[in-house]
Amino acid sequence: MNAAYVDTSCLVAVAxxxxxSGTLAxxxxxxxxxxxxxxxxxxLRAVFAREEIPxxxxxxxxxxxxxxxxxxxxxxxxxxxxxxxxxxxxxxLGCALYLTERPGDLSFLTLDPRQAAVAAKLxxxxxx
Numbered sequence: 180m181n182a183a184y185v186d187t188s189c190l191v192a193v194a195x196x197x198x199x200s201g202t203l204a205x206x207x208x209x210x211x212x213x214x215x216x217x218x219x220x221x222x223l224r225a226v227f228a229r230e231e232i233p234x235x236x237x238x239x240x241x242x243x244x245x246x247x248x249x250x251x252x253x254x255x256x257x258x259x260x261x262x263x264x265x266x267x268x269x270x271x272l273g274c275a276l277y278l279t280e281r282p283g284d285l286s287f288l289t290l291d292p293r294q295a296a297v298a299a300k301l302x303x304x305x306x307x
Contacts, residue, residue, distance in 0.1 A: 182212040184245070184275040184303070186268070186289035187222040190215075194223070194238060195230075206288070207241075214243045214285075216274040218267060245274040261300035268294040275303065 185207065193200045193207070207213060220239060227234040254276035258269055268291060275298070279285045287303035289295050299305060 180211050181209070182214065182284075183207075183210045183286035183288050184214045184271070184278060185219070185242075186215070186271050186287070186291065186294060187219045187226075188290040188294075189288050190219065190223060190238070191226050192290055194227075203290075210286070212243055213241055214245050214275075214278055216245050216271055218270055218274075222267065245278050247274060247277050251277055258297060258301060262293070262297040264291075264294050264297050268297075272297060272301065276301065 189203055189207070191197075193204045219242065223238070224234055251270075251273040254273040255269055257276060258264070258272040264272065268289075271289075272287070272294065275285065275287055276282065282298075282302035283304060285303055286305060287295070287298035287301075288305075289298065295305065
């Protein structure tokens with residue numbers, strides 16, 4: 180299966196037509212399954228509210244939600260051992276680690292350079 184974990188930064192870029200968003204949207208369409216933490220929904224809704232634009236619920240319909248059923252202490256520590264990231268970025272990395280035992284089998288898509296560097300150190304793929 181060709182799968183990726185998607186950070187909020189990617190979806191915001193596509194939704195608001197930021198530079199390079201067309202290429203990013205095509206990359207996203209190339210995956211069989213796209214995953215994210217439900218933190219993505221809160222972050223995305225906050226951006227749309229800030230911009231005073233209604234959120235189209237279909238924008239979230241492609242997401243396969245990662246809903247951990249336990250604390251992610253081990254995953255968060257593992258991510259932090261690869262480098263420092265802020266809390267929300269750390270949560271996304273922890274959820275991606277929770278999702279797979281083999282990070283090399285999953286791409287981690289983000290537009291945040293620091294988060295991308297930590298994801299690479301953890302062994303996640305960077306895309307197709």
